[in-house]
Amino acid sequence: MTRAALAILRKDLRVELRAREAVPAMALFAVTAFVLFHFAFDRDALDGDVAAGTLWVTLLLTTVLGVNRLFVAEREQGGLEAMLLAPIDRTAIFLAKAAALFLYLVVVEIVALPAFAVLLLGPDLLGSLPALIALLLLADLGLAAVGALVGALAAETRAREVIGPLLLLPLVVPLAIAGAQATEPLFTGAGAPEDLGRWLGLMGLYATIFVLLSVALFDFLLED
């Protein structure tokens, strides 16, 4: 299964490097959203819960774009059908898609986070960067798991561009809550919160649950 998952992941990354359809769009969307927030708030800098909410809502909406693009080549070019004909465990497809989405999110955050700091954030980010990176990576794991699941489900529907966000956004509410709650102290300049471990644990639990759920459901989802 690992061999098949790696082959699919490598193929996905190669297609993305050639077509550049997902990551550039996601990064541009995130930066544009921060520019809009910058003007809409009409403030020089944000901090605390407003800054945390702005960052996490933008990242979650950016994820929607990635999820919508995750199965485009499979659906439009018959790639999924060809993979379903191969003697592989279909969980490999989920693992590859989730890994691809995880990598997309990491790359997007490498671009979006400095833009957020420059355009919107008041307090200096450097001191709280390790905690923020840990939160984002765990959130990305959860988003990748639920995103690959929702992407596969939406890909089989006609109104996939609508179904994807409608399914995804309610499912990621726990991540939005945990992320914003844990990040708020970081954006007040107070450093890492005392209960950071609790929020990290919650995000880890979320990612674990959705990975297990996806592994259990993915084969069923791909049946006609």
Add this chain to the structure above:
Amino acid sequence: MVAREAAAASTEPEGATVGSYAIELDGLERDYGERVALDGISLQLEAGATLAVLGANGAGKSTLLRVLATLLRPHRGTVRVLGSTLPDEAISVRGRIGYIGHEPLLYRDLTGRENLRFHARLHRVGPERVEELLAAVGMVGRASQPVAELSKGMSQRLAVARAVLADPPLLLLDEPRANLDPAAADLLEPLIGRAPGRTRVIVTHDIEAGLAESDLVLGLRAGRQVYCGAAVPAEAPELARALFL
């Protein structure tokens, strides 16, 4: 025609055992919502034989092929492919089926070689087989071009190479020579033509061609089996009337 259907619904030679069948269908039904796409298809195809599936557009030919390829679940009836019952044992036949559908199932942004190497990894086939097949389909010189830049005929050559990567014993071919010029069709003949131990199911609109290269013919009309019997080229006109008029 009806008597013939009853008498020759299989390619079973006298004394053949059940185990010699590559495909066994008994009362296969498949729906798309309210629409019945396949309604009570029954036949037996001996291993190594060729079945031609004939019928007008929407007759259910491609649906039958997709059921056999494990891409669609049968809703009712029994389907056995290469000794495995579908859909429960589908995993055991995947990889032993070469499928060519309406689309080439290739990534447009990847080159022909990258596409084949990707599928070779999934089928646990070495890269030397990819090069062998690129040569066999006459695509070595264009193998480094993205599929998006290739003509339909060239994409079809790659689709054939993809389908036979693992040298499968069963080929499911939906208009496999579509978009191919005569020279290309001849070039691909060793890969998808009749060969010892190779069972083929060919979907085609071309009755005469279908009869010429098959042992058994299945005629479908609106999802129903209106003919199933040995391929007799002289019966082409009668078959055309039954299927298309």
